[in-house]
Amino acid sequence: MRPMIMKSAFLKIRLLLAVIVAVAALAATAHAAAPGITGTGTSGTFNLTAQTAYLTQPDGQSIYSWGYGCSTAPASTNYAPAAITTGFCSTMQVPGPTLIVTEGQTVTVNLANSLPASAGNTSILFPGFQVTTTGGVSGLLTQEAAPGGSVTYSFVASTPGTHSYYSGTQGDLQIEMGLYGAVIVLPANVPTACSSGLAASNLAAEAHWGEKDFRLASAAFDHAKTCYDREYLFQFSEIDPRIHLLAQEQVATAGNCTAGAPGCSLQVPTEPYHPAYFMINGRSMPDDMDPNYAYQYPHQPYNGNPHLHPGETVLLRIIGQGRWQHPFHEHANHVRILARDGNLILSQSDSTLLAGPALFTTTTTPGVTMDGLFYYTGRGLNWDMYGHNPKSGDPTATLGCTPDANGYNTGDPTAINYYEWCQDHNKPLQTSPFGDVASDGPATLPDPNILTNGAWYGGSPYLGPDATGRAVGATGVTPPSGTIANSPGGEAGFAFMWHSHNEREITTNNAFPGGMMMMMLVDSREFQIDESN
Numbered sequence: 001m002r003p004m005i006m007k008s009a010f011l012k013i014r015l016l017l018a019v020i021v022a023v024a025a026l027a028a029t030a031h032a033a034a035p036g037i038t039g040t041g042t043s044g045t046f047n048l049t050a051q052t053a054y055l056t057q058p059d060g061q062s063i064y065s066w067g068y069g070c071s072t073a074p075a076s077t078n079y080a081p082a083a084i085t086t087g088f089c090s091t092m093q094v095p096g097p098t099l100i101v102t103e104g105q106t107v108t109v110n111l112a113n114s115l116p117a118s119a120g121n122t123s124i125l126f127p128g129f130q131v132t133t134t135g136g137v138s139g140l141l142t143q144e145a146a147p148g149g150s151v152t153y154s155f156v157a158s159t160p161g162t163h164s165y166y167s168g169t170q171g172d173l174q175i176e177m178g179l180y181g182a183v184i185v186l187p188a189n190v191p192t193a194c195s196s197g198l199a200a201s202n203l204a205a206e207a208h209w210g211e212k213d214f215r216l217a218s219a220a221f222d223h224a225k226t227c228y229d230r231e232y233l234f235q236f237s238e239i240d241p242r243i244h245l246l247a248q249e250q251v252a253t254a255g256n257c258t259a260g261a262p263g264c265s266l267q268v269p270t271e272p273y274h275p276a277y278f279m280i281n282g283r284s285m286p287d288d289m290d291p292n293y294a295y296q297y298p299h300q301p302y303n304g305n306p307h308l309h310p311g312e313t314v315l316l317r318i319i320g321q322g323r324w325q326h327p328f329h330e331h332a333n334h335v336r337i338l339a340r341d342g343n344l345i346l347s348q349s350d351s352t353l354l355a356g357p358a359l360f361t362t363t364t365t366p367g368v369t370m371d372g373l374f375y376y377t378g379r380g381l382n383w384d385m386y387g388h389n390p391k392s393g394d395p396t397a398t399l400g401c402t403p404d405a406n407g408y409n410t411g412d413p414t415a416i417n418y419y420e421w422c423q424d425h426n427k428p429l430q431t432s433p434f435g436d437v438a439s440d441g442p443a444t445l446p447d448p449n450i451l452t453n454g455a456w457y458g459g460s461p462y463l464g465p466d467a468t469g470r471a472v473g474a475t476g477v478t479p480p481s482g483t484i485a486n487s488p489g490g491e492a493g494f495a496f497m498w499h500s501h502n503e504r505e506i507t508t509n510n511a512f513p514g515g516m517m518m519m520m521l522v523d524s525r526e527f528q529i530d531e532s533n
């Protein structure tokens with residue numbers, strides 16, 4: 001959990017760098033919340049390679065793996081982090097590089113097989129697209145690249161949304177070893193509704209507090225009900241270390257053999273299956289909450305570290321890349337499913353309406369992708385989470401709250417309590433709390449079924465970096481113990497656990513906490529959510 005503190009500490013430096021870059025280049029591209037690569041030229045060509053490397057796990061293990069990477073550096077940095085524009089696509093990474101394309105675009109993927117000769121052929125499937133192939137050798141499901149060889153796949157990105165790609169060769173072994181990734185297809189016709197009304201107000205609110213826009217687009221599909229304010233991509237997978245160890249040993253025994261020669265092959269049983277690592281974007285908790293491209297994970301560049309401000313709609317792009325289903329629970333609200341496998345789910349009688357389910361757990365299915373919308377407003381807390389927040393410089397001034405048609409304070413995007421649920425306005429957590437709060441008494445903890453207590457508790461039931469002071473008194477306050485992971489003096493967001501509801505899957509090699517878990521943080525408006533790393 002310590003790297004989260006580093007993240008806060010480096011925030012100002014990174015913001016400064018981002019400002020310098022933006023001023024110097026006047027290209028304020030800061031798209032990074034779901035970073036990826038774009039193709040070169042009008043044909044959208046991606047040059048990928050399949051190679052070996054070691055993945056790290058929080059228990060200190062280094063695991064021999066196979067993955068896709070870039071054989072040549074991407075020409076465009078459009079969707080690279082603002083702070084990291086070179087070396088952002090390794091020659092091997094898990095998941096493979098996210099391919100970001102636009103609906104209707106022709107996509108060409110050149111795959112070079114740089115795996116050990118004993119690993120045999122490899123390939124890529126692009127489920128949901130009509131793929132044509134050039135070169136390679138014929139395989140069971142598609143054309144394959146022989147060891148040292150290559151193959152080319154072409155398809156038109158016909159449908160927007162989140163799609164998967166993965167090996168079509170001996171999938172039980174090759175996908176387990178790490179040969180999978182995502183294709184994000186941006187809609188060709190973003191609805192105008194996504195740049196007006198509340199969508200525009202939410203963007204104006206971010207801009208007022210100096211935040212950048214980290215979206216790939218402002219809509220997930222060519223549909224006015226798919227606008228979003230923020231986005232994250234989560235790919236779920238497992239590792240059975242026995243399989244990886246056997247592959248490593250057999251590759252070493254085969255040595256520098258000639259493909260096709262006797263003995264130049266692997267015989268790795270993939271049953272019975274006993275995974276010990278449960279990963280989101282190739283990392284286990286707490287590693288997944290470190291920044292994208294954190295230097296300690298050279299082959300696991302993508303993180304899982306969601307943040308949002310109250311009232312923002314977040315697009316979740318979810319892919320089941322492993323062999324098992326994972327009941328992933330996004331605490332604080334249900335997820336409205338927009339699409340499965342890039343197929344937008346609309347009402348049969350009225351195509352202006354969404355018809356996807358609102359899910360308590362977005363249970364992944366191997367190979368299946370989901371696009372869904374999540375939001376959090378604080379409605380129903382039954383206390384004023386903006387409580388005791390005087391307007392800056394004037395401790396006697398109070399905030400206003402003017403309800404819109406839905407009961408939220410959305411009139412002024414520059415207000416610190418923009419999107420407050422007005423029914424709870426000025427309601428204290430308790431009218432007469434134990435002790436004397438105004439004279440540094442203890443603050444009553446909110447219900448642990450509502451906010452995550454413990455190490456991730458921000459020290460206060462109120463939002464904002466100075467919220468601890470507002471909870472327990474203004475002077476001489478020592479924050480509650482054990483809250484360093486979400487510092488009361490810094491971010492102090494509301495923490496919600498997003499995790500697999502299969503309890504063994506929130507362990508790393510059977511040690512809790514670990515695995516498929518992350519903390520989603522609801523941040524006050526004045527805290528800048530920075531995805532430029």
Ligand SMILES: [Cu+2]
Nearest residue numbers: 329331499501
């Ligand atoms: Cu849960």
